[in-house]
Structures are given as structure tokens and as C-alpha cells.
Amino acid sequence: MSSPHLPNLDECVEIYLNVWDEFRTESFSINEFVVELQSRNPDTDIFADGGPQRQFDLLVAYGLFEKVSSNRYQVRCSPDETQLEWWQQLETQIETLHNAVHQTQQITSGENTHPLLTYRGDRYVSLYINQQTQHTDISESLEEIEEFHDGIVLRSPAMIADDVQDIADSLSAGKLNAEEVFEKVNSEVKGADSTDLEFRLYMNPHHNS
Numbered sequence: 785m786s787s788p789h790l791p792n793l794d795e796c797v798e799i800y801l802n803v804w805d806e807f808r809t810e811s812f813s814i815n816e817f818v819v820e821l822q823s824r825n826p827d828t829d830i831f832a833d834g835g836p837q838r839q840f841d842l843l844v845a846y847g848l849f850e851k852v853s854s855n856r857y858q859v860r861c862s863p864d865e866t867q868l869e870w871w872q873q874l875e876t877q878i879e880t881l882h883n884a885v886h887q888t889q890q891i892t893s894g895e896n897t898h899p900l901l902t903y904r905g906d907r908y909v910s911l912y913i914n915q916q917t918q919h920t921d922i923s924e925s926l927e928e929i930e931e932f933h934d935g936i937v938l939r940s941p942a943m944i945a946d947d948v949q950d951i952a953d954s955l956s957a958g959k960l961n962a963e964e965v966f967e968k969v970n971s972e973v974k975g976a977d978s979t980d981l982e983f984r985l986y987m988n989p990h991h992n993s
Contacts, residue, residue, distance in 0.1 A: 790846065791842060792838070792839060792842055795830055795839055796839055796842050796843050796846065796848070798830045799817075799830060799836075799839050799840075799843065800843060800848050800849070800859075800863075801863065802817070802821055802830070803817055803849075803857075803859060804859055804862070804863055806820050806821075807859070808859070809858065809859060809862075810858070811852050811853075811856045811857065811858045812856065812857060812858075813855050813856050813857070814836050814837065814840055814855070814857075817836075818836060840857060843857075844857070847860060847861065847870075847873065847874040847877050848860060848861050852978060853978050853979065854979060860873060861873050861874070876974075880974065882902060898910050898911060898925065898928070898929055900933065901937050901939075901984070903937065903970075903984075903986055906933075906934035906935065907933040907934050908933065908934060908935050908936055908937035908986055908987075909929055909931075909932055909933060909935070909936045909937070910936075910937055910939055911925050911926075911936055911937070911938050911939065912939050912940070913938055913939065913940040913944070913947065913948055913951065914940065914941070914944070915944055915947070917940075917947070917951075919951065919954060919959075919960055922951055922954075922955070922960050923960045926960065926964065932964070932989050934988065935966065935969065935986060935987050935988040935989055936966060936986075936987050936989070937984050937985065937986050937987070938951060938952060938984070938985045938987070939982055939983070939984050940982070940983050941981070941982065941983070942973050942975075942981035942982060942983045944983075945971075945973075945983040945985075948983055948985050949985070952966070952968055952985050952987060955987060956968060956987075964989045964990075965989070965990045966987035966988065966989050966990070967987060967988050967989075967990055968985065968986075968987055969986040969987055969988050970985075970986050971983065971984060971985040971986065972984050
């Protein structure tokens, strides 16, 4: 019987272990998995109501699988790893969930048009960048922000990361805001699907003397 806290847990664990036995760390599709499983056990019945897609969606949500493209998956946490290693793997997922809840809460309550992101324990104010964003847009956004907390995070589709770096260089040189100069701290690319990745560049403020 499935856990009342994790839907279809028993079926998901069985699928996970079968996938590990067959593919290890190689990527695979649902169809490839079903074909391999049925070739070994034609009478298998491990898919709960909703079919394999639901189980795979749950396994991604639980953090055991990673969706590496629109129809391919990969084991994220190996059964050979320790509980601590699993926790470290899932830490970014918890951070993503926490940030999503926090951002939505801020937006729906009207608290802030620049949601806060938590990164390595620090809080960063979000500035969204797209292909139409101009340097003047960033200057205006900076003027709207009442408190920078630990800094700002420039966020954009991964494909225009170079544009973000250009804006960050201008911020570092103090060209976009008279009161604040920002220094690059770190950057990362986020997203479970390689076709929908977000680039994030974190910056800390340094007041001009």
C-alpha cells in the first residue's frame, strides 16, 4: 500500500529500482523502459492508475529522477549512495520549491515586484532580463528597490547569458546606478528541462565611498 504522504510510493520505488538495474546513470525514455521491462517480465503490472507517465512525473517530483530533455530521464540519486548524499542532491530541489513558494506569496500579496531568491543562505532581489532589456531598464528597476538585502540576482533565459554578463559588467563598473556598485559573486543555470533553462548571476552591493 502506498504511503499516505507520498502518492504511489511503492510503485515508484519499484520502477526506480528496475530503471537502475537496466540503465544505471544512462539516460532513457519511458518507452525504452517499458519495452525493456516487458521483455524481461511480460506480466508486469507495476504501473498504478494513471500509467507510466504519472509515475515518472512523481519520480521527478520526488527527486529520484531528473528530466534531461522533453522525453528523456536520468537517475538522480543512486541507491548505492548514503542518505546524506541523497540529501545533498535534493538540497537544490528544496531551495527551488522554497523560492517558488516565497516568490508567489510576494507577488500575490503585492509585496514586491522583484521577488527574493535564497542562495546559499543569502537573499537576493530578482531582476529579470530578456532580449529586449536595456541598460536603462535595469537602472529604473534598481531605483524601485527599497532594500537590496544581500544583493541582486540577474535572471534570464540561458540562451542570453552573454547579455546578462554584459549588464553585470556595467553594474560592476558603477555605470547603471549612482548609489550602488555591484560585484559578481557566482552564477548558475537552473531548470529540470534542458530546453527551458534559466541563467542566474548573483551580485553583492558595495557602496561608493
